[in-house]
Amino acid sequence: MQVIYSGRVQGVGFRYQSRQVATGFEITGIVRNLPDGSVELVAEGTEAELKSFREAIRECGLGPMIREEREIWSEPRGEFRGFEIVR
Numbered sequence: 001m002q003v004i005y006s007g008r009v010q011g012v013g014f015r016y017q018s019r020q021v022a023t024g025f026e027i028t029g030i031v032r033n034l035p036d037g038s039v040e041l042v043a044e045g046t047e048a049e050l051k052s053f054r055e056a057i058r059e060c061g062l063g064p065m066i067r068e069e070r071e072i073w074s075e076p077r078g079e080f081r082g083f084e085i086v087r
Contacts, residue, residue, distance in 0.1 A: 001050045002074070006038040007067030014039050014062055015085045021060050025053045028080035032087070043083070044076040 010033050018031045018041060027050060029043030043050055
């Protein structure tokens with residue numbers, strides 16, 4: 001699952017909070033700032049875990065900062081170990 005978050009999502013701890021939320025789920029992936037001011041999150045896991053993870057991100061206090069979420073689903077590639085912030 002790839003999600004591009006836009007809104008007030010940079011400079012507010014979005015990546016760190018996302019990583020913290022990820023620890024409660026059986027997922028792997030990355031989160032990083034993009035040059036256009038948005039944040040990209042790429043995660044692998046079961047569909048149920050990924051959907052719950054997305055909901056938890058909105059509910060952990062980040063929801064009001066998100067103006068838009070663009071979601072793209074694809075087959076997992078097994079390329080991640082853990083959940084990390086990429087700079």
